[in-house]
Amino acid sequence: MSVLQPRRAAAASVIGTTIEYYDFFIYATAAALVFNKVFFPGLHGIAGTLVSLSTFAVAFLVRPIGGVVIGHLGDKVGRQPMLVLTLTMMGAATLLVGLLPGYATIGVAAPILLIVLRVIQGFAMGGEFGGAVLLTMEHSEQRKRGFYGSFVQTGGPLALVLATLVFLPLNAMPQQDFLNWGWRIPFLLSAILIAVGYVLRRTISESPAFEKVRDLGKVDRAPVLTVLRRYPMRTLLVAGTTLGGGVVFYMMSVFGLSYATTELGLSRETILLIVLVSMIWDCGLVVLAGTLSDRIGRPAMTMTGTIGLVVLAFPWIWLLDTGKPWLIFVGYLLLCLPHAAVQGCAGVFFAEAFPATVRYSGLSVGYTVGMILGSAIAPMIAAALSEAWGAPAVGWYMAGMSVLSVLSVAGVIKTRALSGQDALTPGAVESEPVS
Numbered sequence: 001m002s003v004l005q006p007r008r009a010a011a012a013s014v015i016g017t018t019i020e021y022y023d024f025f026i027y028a029t030a031a032a033l034v035f036n037k038v039f040f041p042g043l044h045g046i047a048g049t050l051v052s053l054s055t056f057a058v059a060f061l062v063r064p065i066g067g068v069v070i071g072h073l074g075d076k077v078g079r080q081p082m083l084v085l086t087l088t089m090m091g092a093a094t095l096l097v098g099l100l101p102g103y104a105t106i107g108v109a110a111p112i113l114l115i116v117l118r119v120i121q122g123f124a125m126g127g128e129f130g131g132a133v134l135l136t137m138e139h140s141e142q143r144k145r146g147f148y149g150s151f152v153q154t155g156g157p158l159a160l161v162l163a164t165l166v167f168l169p170l171n172a173m174p175q176q177d178f179l180n181w182g183w184r185i186p187f188l189l190s191a192i193l194i195a196v197g198y199v200l201r202r203t204i205s206e207s208p209a210f211e212k213v214r215d216l217g218k219v220d221r222a223p224v225l226t227v228l229r230r231y232p233m234r235t236l237l238v239a240g241t242t243l244g245g246g247v248v249f250y251m252m253s254v255f256g257l258s259y260a261t262t263e264l265g266l267s268r269e270t271i272l273l274i275v276l277v278s279m280i281w282d283c284g285l286v287v288l289a290g291t292l293s294d295r296i297g298r299p300a301m302t303m304t305g306t307i308g309l310v311v312l313a314f315p316w317i318w319l320l321d322t323g324k325p326w327l328i329f330v331g332y333l334l335l336c337l338p339h340a341a342v343q344g345c346a347g348v349f350f351a352e353a354f355p356a357t358v359r360y361s362g363l364s365v366g367y368t369v370g371m372i373l374g375s376a377i378a379p380m381i382a383a384a385l386s387e388a389w390g391a392p393a394v395g396w397y398m399a400g401m402s403v404l405s406v407l408s409v410a411g412v413i414k415t416r417a418l419s420g421q422d423a424l425t426p427g428a429v430e431s432e433p434v435s
Contacts, residue, residue: 138209
């Protein structure tokens with residue numbers, strides 16, 4: 001295997017995950033600020049906003065379907081062609097949203113097409129993460145899996161950095177110009193990432209683990225059914241493991257931003273700058289955590305980080321609630337420590353829980369289900385809790401979800417040990433007992 005392949009695989013994968021999360025942030029912002037006026041002008045006030053935000057939520061509901069279909073094909077056809085497919089679908093849909101005429105131009109077709117494009121995005125996202133992780137880790141040496149796999153995990157914070165940099169100057173635009181054409185700029189700029197990612201993914205070779213499975217004639221004819229039949233508990237535990245990190249990330253990136261501006265009176269520029277610097281810090285910590293996981297092991301690193309999410313949930317809320325920018329910044333920097341410890345090795349930790357024959361399916365199904373139960377509804381739950389019982393209730397929510405993740409991490413470690421399979425072995429294809 002060429003020494004360049006792991007690097008190319010990591011680069012190709014991080015581009016895709018960055019696009020995924022970049023799309024999340026720009027779409028969420030546009031849905032809250034613009035889409036109700038551009039695509040649903042007949043609905044006024046909160047009704048228009050809720051309908052607009054519902055188009056955002058559609059993608060999360062479709063994700064598991066994409067995870068099942070693309071994961072199934074990834075275990076049968078290969079990782080590389082599926083990643084080219086997901087990037088093409090996701091990129092084309094994102095660009096078309098930026099070019100889509102509004103209700104005033106094409107009438108009811110505008111919101112219908114917006115929903116169709118969002119469904120395509122969600123379907124593609126369902127298979128993106130699993131394939132990106134697998135293509136990277138299966139191209140890597142055993143002793144460097146955590147290091148290379150960590151670059152995939154930088155996609156979330158890196159995308160938030162990019163989205164923040166794009167929206168900062170747009171905040172200064174006249175409101176009418178922003179509604180007419182300014183909101184389209186972030187969507188159209190994604191073409192740069194898409195072009196680079198497409199070239200990288202077209203030139204990367206198939207993963208050695210899948211090639212070994214194919215050469216041995218061990219390709220599973222129905223990988224998703226195998227996962228549901230033989231590893232149902234393990235798949236649910238993987239979903240549970242995502243809850244704490246996912247909720248915490250969206251508290252920092254979505255709820256914290258909204259709460260600081262609407263309840264605490266901070267300027268949007270101030271909190272965006274705090275989030276921007278914190279996410280740059282988080283990217284560095286994620287790579288460091290992935291590297292350390294190659295030394296101390298993924299289970300130990302994941303468990304340590306998840307416990308840290310429980311411990312720092314309330315301190316983050318308390319510091320945020322002070323309303324003082326420098327204390328809020330300290331809170332963000334602190335919470336990034338356990339978040340990065342979890343995220344730095346999460347993808348590889350999940351993937352190593354399944355044998356190579358069904359790895360794409362198991363990882364994709366577990367991850368997308370976890371995203372619905374945690375990340376997709378986290379900002380809405382946090383907003384409702386804060387409105388009803390104040391900011392401390394959000395701390396209980398963060399801590400509670402992180403406790404569930406602690407139990408899930410312990411379960412993944414236990415079921416993997418009981419299976420008798422060395423899940424760390426590259427290209428492991430042997431059978432396992434039911435777990």
